[in-house]
Amino acid sequence: MKKNNTPRHKRLNREGRLHAAKSWLRTYNGKNIVRGYSKHFAIDLLGAVRELEMIGISIEDNYKKQLRADLKNKIRRKELIKQKKALDEHNITPFYSEYMEELEDDEDMELPF
Numbered sequence: 001m002k003k004n005n006t007p008r009h010k011r012l013n014r015e016g017r018l019h020a021a022k023s024w025l026r027t028y029n030g031k032n033i034v035r036g037y038s039k040h041f042a043i044d045l046l047g048a049v050r051e052l053e054m055i056g057i058s059i060e061d062n063y064k065k066q067l068r069a070d071l072k073n074k075i076r077r078k079e080l081i082k083q084k085k086a087l088d089e090h091n092i093t094p095f096y097s098e099y100m101e102e103l104e105d106d107e108d109m110e111l112p113f
Contacts (some may be wrong), residue, residue, distance in 0.1 A: 010042040014051065017041045021055055034059065034067075046071065 004011070009020060021037065030036040038048040045067050049059050 009040060012041065017043070018051060018055055021051065025055075025057075033057065034063070044071075 009017075009024075012020060021041075024037075024040060025033075028036055028040075034045055034048045034052060037043075037052055038045050041048070041051075043051070046064075049064055049067065053059060
């Protein structure tokens, strides 16, 4: 049987995370509880906020708004990069286009062979 190398706390479903979070909170001594929860249980930041609120931890509304805005910006940046990559794939590179212009200018040149 193949052993699963992923740590157990990263394989838990929501119910398991909520149960394990109570003991994890007692030992957590970091500065940002949302980020720590997110990293420890391998979920996104907004999911971490939801689950921490489920177990009774209050999170500031400004922080939640900032997380949502950051997520929207990340999605928009990825989409722009994807669009730029698609445009670059369909366009001729500048070096190649300059080379083609030189060939067009030299059409009447005689070839030695």
